[in-house]
Amino acid sequence: AQSVTQLGSHVSVSEGALVLLRCNYSSSVPPYLFWYVQYPNQGLQLLLKYTTGATLVKGINGFEAEFKKSETSFHLTKPSAHMSDAAEYFCAVTLSPVRPTSGTYKYIFGTGTRLKVLA
Amino acid sequence: NAGVTQTPKFQVLKTGQSMTLQCAQDMNHEYMSWYRQDPGMGLRLIHYSVGAGITDQGEVPNGYNVSRSTTEDFPLRLLSAAPSQTSVYFCASSCHTSGSETQYFGPGTRLLVL
Numbered sequence: 001a002q003s004v005t006q007l008g009s010h011v012s013v014s015e016g017a018l019v020l021l022r023c024n025y026s027s028s029v030p031p032y033l034f035w036y037v038q039y040p041n042q043g044l045q046l047l048l049k050y051t052t053g054a055t056l057v058k059g060i061n062g063f064e065a066e067f068k069k070s071e072t073s074f075h076l077t078k079p080s081a082h083m084s085d086a087a088e089y090f091c092a093v094t095l096s097p098v099r100p101t102s103g104t105y106k107y108i109f110g111t112g113t114r115l116k117v118l119a
Numbered sequence: 120n121a122g123v124t125q126t127p128k129f130q131v132l133k134t135g136q137s138m139t140l141q142c143a144q145d146m147n148h149e150y151m152s153w154y155r156q157d158p159g160m161g162l163r164l165i166h167y168s169v170g171a172g173i174t175d176q177g178e179v180p181n182g183y184n185v186s187r188s189t190t191e192d193f194p195l196r197l198l199s200a201a202p203s204q205t206s207v208y209f210c211a212s213s214c215h216t217s218g219s220e221t222q223y224f225g226p227g228t229r230l231l232v233l
Contacts, residue, residue: 043227
């Protein structure tokens, strides 16, 4: 079964400092991995995703993540935090089949990490 | 495209009442799902559908029903609301051709059950 673990429900960084949000996954087959961001009172929007190919993935707003199979990790980073990055971030995993049949295809989300950026 | 739309945005129910949360998408996506979001628990999958006429249960299906009669619509029904169903509900859709697995989320429905 797939699962996602996000370490740290709350992370605080100073403006301009490195952002590191941790995500570890469990999957018996090659996974597709995602990071979503949620601003207050809004739905989720995609930051970046890994499907196949290059393991370092770049997303919007200067974020990037690296898929490390040996560590079963997909940590999210940004070199310099901005006040506007304050939000909740979710890691998600799903299996990679095309044209899935019922029962074999679903997304699993982590419990989220709330990022606070200090002035 | 309007994307994924949800109605209502906010609803208050009394225990035992029933209601339907509406979800529609205009992107011709095959896959649709319902999640609930509760503090400290992230998003939990309630039900999902991989196409019209096909639905399946997620992690927390009890107390909820779904149907998928068309590609566009995926309503979520609460048969007899309970205070434990107080939550924010999100609908999402995606298209599962290779490279297009991103889920698109609606703005959410905030439900309070008294």
